[in-house]
Amino acid sequence: MDLLRFATAGSVDDGKSTLIGRLLLDSKAIFEDQLEAVESTSRSKGYDYTDLALLTDGLRSEREQGITIDVAYRYFATPRRKFIIADTPGHVEYTRNMVTGASTADLGLVLVDARRGLSEQSRRHAVLLSLLGVPHIVLAVNKMDLVDYDQAVFDRIDEEFTAFAAKLDVPGISVIPVSALRGDNVVERSQHMPWYEGPALLDYLETVEVRRRSRVAARLPVQYVIRPKSQEHHDYRGYAGRVTGGAFAPGDEVVVLPSGQRSRIAGIDLFDRTLETAPDGLSVTLRLEDDIDISRGDVICAVEAAPEVTRAVEATVCWMASAPLRTGQKLAFKHTTRTGRAVVGALATQLDVNTLEPLGSPESLGLNEIGQVTLRLSQPIVTDSYADNRTTGSFILIDEATGVTVGAGLIA
Incomplete structure (x- = not known):
């Protein structure tokens, strides 16, 4: 069986963790003791339903706040395919964690609340998935049960997202109406939405073509x-x-x-x-x-189409630290298995993640901001463009004093 890696995305409280929990539960990928523990915790909180988000939100702070903070990886398989799920945070403060989880994905699963429609964070995550070279995006219009499974609500969100996604470099776009809490269109087709003629989410995940993105030789x-x-x-x-x-x-x-x-x-x-x-x-x-x-x-x-050897790179950098990135700053870098030092040569443009439009030459990049950056390196690296090869086309930037990863780069 082949393997599909996919990452969840979207705004806070749109139901990402609940959808993953429902997917695991209904596909029989949960052990009985795990389910009993989640049901017990749900009862102790006074819920009249099983909080399936607890299957992925494992940190104490996540359970206390009811949000996802770190990336949670889950593994399951069906008779048709193996899956690795990266359940990523929706809060804007943890956008860097979403980038980490989506960096290896074959598909991005963006959720929206049917009552609210597309949010700024929904658009931001779709743009980031496009920048990361993810070839498929599925928009799951969640909580359809809370809008009485109204087709008009779904059609309006479908039309808005399809128009927005036309600006993105993503070959495969699909939109599926679901209810993660009740299980509609997650593993089985829903009887509540006879107007929807497409596949259930799991059926789509089992059959979508996994296209390898590398365009270069070994x-x-x-x-x-x-x-x-x-x-x-x-x-x-x-x-x-x-x-x-x-x-x-x-x-x-x-x-x-x-x-x-x-x-x-x-x-x-x-x-x-x-x-x-x-x-x-x-x-x-x-x-x-x-x-x-x-x-x-x-x-x-x-030997054929060998990569470039260079000491300077132009890259799209997602900045992940509270202290801003500035021209002349010195950082450590890691590219494939090589490490060295880098100096920020220039900040060419900052990217508006809602429109994909450049904002001009910034003086710095703040937390979660994305821009075009030139770096001078202490030693040569062997590179391809990120569009041609994810491994040789990407790198991370590291604070030398703390050892903390502060930036992720995609080579142009």
């Missing part, structure tokens, strides 16, 4: 050089990492960057066996025919 950022010390394997040298982009096979000619040295793949190892091919997403160890000076942070690439 790369392997080296994470570790394996040199066993035993006599039996004293001449073994392997380069471990995760393949991104295309696939490697024994005999393929490769180039090691940034040094530019060339060789061929002698073999591909996976724990206790050898492979005939190493596809995208698989962690493997490559053996080369030649002894080359390779260390952590180097990238083994297919």
